[in-house]
Amino acid sequence: MAPTIDMEARFLDYVTAENKVEPKDWMPEGYRKTLVRQISQHAHSEIVGMLPEANWITRAPSLRSKLILLAKVQDEAGHGLYLYSAAETLGTSRDEMIADLHSGKAKYSSIFNYPTLSWADMGAIGWLVDGAAIQNQVMLCRASYGPYSRAMVRICKEESFHQRQGYEIMLHLAKGTQEQKDMAQDALNRWWWPSLMMFGPSDDNSPNSAQSMAWRIKRKSNDELRQEFVDKTVPQAKFLGLSIPDADLRWNEALGQHDFGSIDWNEFFAVVAGNGPCNSERIEARRKAHAEGAWVREAASAYAAKQAARRSSAAATKPQAA
Numbered sequence: 001m002a003p004t005i006d007m008e009a010r011f012l013d014y015v016t017a018e019n020k021v022e023p024k025d026w027m028p029e030g031y032r033k034t035l036v037r038q039i040s041q042h043a044h045s046e047i048v049g050m051l052p053e054a055n056w057i058t059r060a061p062s063l064r065s066k067l068i069l070l071a072k073v074q075d076e077a078g079h080g081l082y083l084y085s086a087a088e089t090l091g092t093s094r095d096e097m098i099a100d101l102h103s104g105k106a107k108y109s110s111i112f113n114y115p116t117l118s119w120a121d122m123g124a125i126g127w128l129v130d131g132a133a134i135q136n137q138v139m140l141c142r143a144s145y146g147p148y149s150r151a152m153v154r155i156c157k158e159e160s161f162h163q164r165q166g167y168e169i170m171l172h173l174a175k176g177t178q179e180q181k182d183m184a185q186d187a188l189n190r191w192w193w194p195s196l197m198m199f200g201p202s203d204d205n206s207p208n209s210a211q212s213m214a215w216r217i218k219r220k221s222n223d224e225l226r227q228e229f230v231d232k233t234v235p236q237a238k239f240l241g242l243s244i245p246d247a248d249l250r251w252n253e254a255l256g257q258h259d260f261g262s263i264d265w266n267e268f269f270a271v272v273a274g275n276g277p278c279n280s281e282r283i284e285a286r287r288k289a290h291a292e293g294a295w296v297r298e299a300a301s302a303y304a305a306k307q308a309a310r311r312s313s314a315a316a317t318k319p320q321a322a
């Protein structure tokens with residue numbers, strides 16, 4: 001059925017009244033497309049996001065820290081799976097989404113294209129990257145699309161654990177020897193600006209925000225969320241005794257928030273375009289993992305086909321009730 005202006009207007013009223021949209025409900029094609037774009041990018045970010053941290057599982061400094069990091073990386077895999085499932089309810093298959101990631105057509109978060117050089121990076125990622133993710137994602141628990149909003153509730157709970165895991169590592173290093181403190185500061189210096197970039201381009205350069213906010217997918221703009229993150233994180237850095245690498249950072253009494261320096265948008269757009277320090281390494285690692293996992297997918301499909309054949313032959317031979 002061709003959509004009418006009236007249907008689009010009724011849809012807008014429906015989501016404005018805070019109703020949830022479910023997979024079989026009518027929705028504007030643009031809404032469906034935006035959701036597939038955002039949810040699949042989000043899923044890819046979770047899966048690619050496992051790589052920088054997985055790099056440190058074998059080098060964690062204690063059994064305790066190794067177990068926690070392992071659990072965290074496994075959580076990210078789970079988040080990817082919930083999100084791919086949510087996107088599939090909109091009619092796009094997981095195979096299509098993964099093919100787009102591997103061909104370089106699909107985007108994923110810029111942040112995962114930076115290298116992890118020391119154990120302190122596990123702290124900075126948990127504290128800043130997962131911290132920024134929570135700042136952005138809590139609002140998504142109220143997204144108008146039911147399957148996405150429900151997936152986000154669990155994801156956000158797990159992200160809070162990740163943020164604390166990272167902050168605990170930073171706390172440990174910041175209260176340690178001078179060498180450990182230097183490692184923590186170095187990690188903060190390298191991860192601060194890329195973490196601010198995670199929120200996306202500034203509001204005047206964000207083509208999707210206005211429509212996504214009208215459809216109640218996003219609730220706050222990229223700049224609002226970035227500001228909230230800065231205001232929340234500055235006191236945490238102070239508590240650690242570390243300095244945020246921004247000479248222009250200062251409290252603005254009149255506005256009741258921090259002013260901060262300019263973001264290097266050339267760097268952001270270069271990373272998003274595939275030219276960050278680790279883009280090709282990340283995609284290559286995902287392609288390799290996919291190829292090496294082919295036998296698992298084949299075995300699972302063969303098993304499912306065998307079970308289905310058994311069920312249908314059992315149904316065919318079942319005596320009919322008199």
Ligand code: 3HC
Binds near residue numbers: 038076129
């Ligand atoms: N990295 C890569 N691309 C980005 C980006 C980033 N940090 N920020 C924005 N972009 C892209 C957008 O995807 C969009 O490209 P497209 O139109 O081709 O899809 C373009 O830049 C313009 O940006 P907009 O602001 O117009 O786009 P959105 O309205 O979609 O806002 C967003 C971008 C804030 C990232 C939003 O999509 C969002 O909230 N997504 C869900 C959360 C998410 O994906 N987070 C990834 C973080 S990592 C993570 O969650 C893993 C955790 O374990 C740490």
